[in-house]
Amino acid sequence: xxxxxxxxxxxxxxxxxxxxxxxxxxxxxxxxxxxxxxxxxxxxxxxxxxxxxxxxxxxxxxxxxxxxxxxxxxxxxxxxxxxxxxxxxxxxxxxxxxxxxxxxxxxxxxxxxxxxxxxxxxxxxxxxxxxxxxxxxxxxxxxxxxxxxxxxxxxxxxxxxxxxxxxxxxxxxxxxxxxxxxxxxxx
Ligand SMILES: Cc1cc2nc3c(=O)[nH]c(=O)nc-3n(C[C@H](O)[C@H](O)[C@H](O)COP(=O)(O)O)c2cc1C
Numbered sequence: 380x381x382x383x384x385x386x387x388x389x390x391x392x393x394x395x396x397x398x399x400x401x402x403x404x405x406x407x408x409x410x411x412x413x414x415x416x417x418x419x420x421x422x423x424x425x426x427x428x429x430x431x432x433x434x435x436x437x438x439x440x441x442x443x444x445x446x447x448x449x450x451x452x453x454x455x456x457x458x459x460x461x462x463x464x465x466x467x468x469x470x471x472x473x474x475x476x477x478x479x480x481x482x483x484x485x486x487x488x489x490x491x492x493x494x495x496x497x498x499x500x501x502x503x504x505x506x507x508x509x510x511x512x513x514x515x516x517x518x519x520x521x522x523x524x525x526x527x528x529x530x531x532x533x534x535x536x537x538x539x540x541x542x543x544x545x546x547x548x549x550x551x552x553x554x555x556x557x558x559x560x561x562x563x564x565x566x
Pocket of ligand 1: 466543
């Protein structure tokens with residue numbers, strides 16, 4: 380089984396990554412990590428979008444630029460680790476999405492409707508928040524909709540630990556409770 384670990388964690392002592400690593404330890408297969416901090420992907424610009432559009436128009440999906448999309452499309456299980464930043468997730472994850480949303484690789488269109496081309500059966504989204512997650516829709520919900528409407532990944536699993544930075548928070552207790560929940564997950 381090919382497992383893709385999309386790591387959008389930034390801090391050295393990231394709690395999101397700690398939880399994601401527990402999720403990964405429950406999965407059996409070959410893990411490939413895309414560490415977004417190290418990849419330093421750039422948002423699409425007029426130039427890079429034009430370049431990619433030309434590749435697509437020529438049905439040329441071999442360019443280095445498309446490698447992230449292929450990697451995502453070919454994974455059996457995907458684990459996304461993203462801290463809760465500014466009510467959603469770090470911009471690096473949105474940039475990554477710009478890079479993997481390639482028509483003809485991760486999804487395509489039929490009768491004006493997108494359909495998925497990804498092999499993945501499951502995506503697990505892991506996040507931790509300093510305060511309360513006001514709306515799951517802005518982080519997890521967004522990724523879940525991409526899975527459903529674009530990628531064709533039917534199952535999404537949500538792992539979250541919140542209120543970690545509140546005054547007097549029992550950080551260890553919150554993390555342990557979440558770890559217990561992860562241990563019980565059927566992945
Ligand atoms: C840039 C930045 C933005 C953040 N935005 C929010 C936020 O909108 N709401 C919230 O509850 N916590 C927010 N936090 C706190 C983090 O969600 C929290 O510390 C989280 O556990 C960090 O994950 P990590 O330990 O994996 O780095 C933010 C932290 C940073 C550094």
